[in-house]
Amino acid sequence: MRVEIVPIRPEFDAEICQIIQSVGGGGIAPFAGHTDLCELKKLFLLPTSRGHGVGRALSEHCLNFAKQQGYAKCYLDTLSSMTQAIKLYQQLGFEHLTQPMAGTEHNGCDVWMLKSLN
DSSP, X not given: OOOOOOOOOXXXXXXXXXXXXXXXXEEEEEOTTOSSEEEEEEEEEOGGGTTTTHHHHHHHHHHHHHHHTTOSEEEEEXXXXXXXXXXXXXXXXXXXXXXXXXXXXXXXXXXXXXXXXX
């Protein structure tokens, strides 16, 4: 599997669009108001990519990138119906929070998790 870190930009090239269309995507973004906290964002896999270790590989790649960028912690939010994703996040070391972190940009999720990258 080839994984690339590509800065978000308005004009995605055809190859990146093809990867997203055939597998899925995800990324790391700074968390508002914090210099040592990032957020795992928009992680998704198309149904044909699930169950093959792609989600784990993509998540680990994003977390390693975040650590290399100097982040100490990574936050995520998701839906309680995403049971397989939550199981993966727990295996990766994410711990449940009782509420969203202040600064969360959206309110549609009902599961909040945090992981130390140290």
